[in-house]
Amino acid sequence: MKLIALITAVAMACVGCAHAQRPESRIYVVSKSAEGLGAALATGGSGGHDCQQEHVECMQRCWDNRYPWPYSEEQSGWYHERCIKTCREQFAECDKEQEQALREKEKKLNFSSMDRAIEWINGHKGEMTVGAIVVVAGVTFALAVNPLGWLVLVPVAVAAS
Template identity: 40%
Template structure:
């Protein structure tokens, strides 16, 4: 019995009382019924650009002199060339993310108003802090732009 009491007191001390825990808002907010033109949705897909680059390079009629056939050297050439373009694309995207403003609001209504007015500047997956609670910008199954609570 002493062991059980000790275990129970440790559990209560480590978890705290449930009424003392902050209430998490599990409500989902609709920013817009549609999501076309959302910032980030029209942004370059670096992975797809790399695939397209390789296909263009591999299928090109004019190959670097003196190579006239598609062989192992040419495969490595296209891979290297397109990898460099891919890394450049990734660097550009990182710069864009670093320049993005921090989205922090004190009230939900002011956050929703700002998000609706600036929806073309939003990037899917952006974390928005509203009164200390983290939310994510996502696209729902119906194509609506949503603000959902981040699950920890």
């Protein structure tokens, strides 16, 4: 989905229209490596919680609370299903919260200078995704990876109000 947004943004920048604001023509290199980009997302969001680990712990707690019955794994089918259902709901809620926190953080990617933007992005690569929108001094950029594998900020055309 974010790839589609990035492609759309790049297409808008290329095609533009008579009412479009002329974007800054310079592309800024954030890093010469995109390594680590989105790494925190694999754990379920913006690095605050590891939803997968919480799910494993939930399953363990649920199973440990089965005493005094069922006594064996053969008798535990219904109980195991109950644990799966309960923990799946908790995982979904955790994942939803992480995605919402990430969206909120991306909304706040508004900087007064390019140096500050680049410094912040480098320090938070794991929380960033390709296609994230970054506003620097009123100019809108999209985070992208160029063919060399470099992490770059590409200017985006924004329609005038």
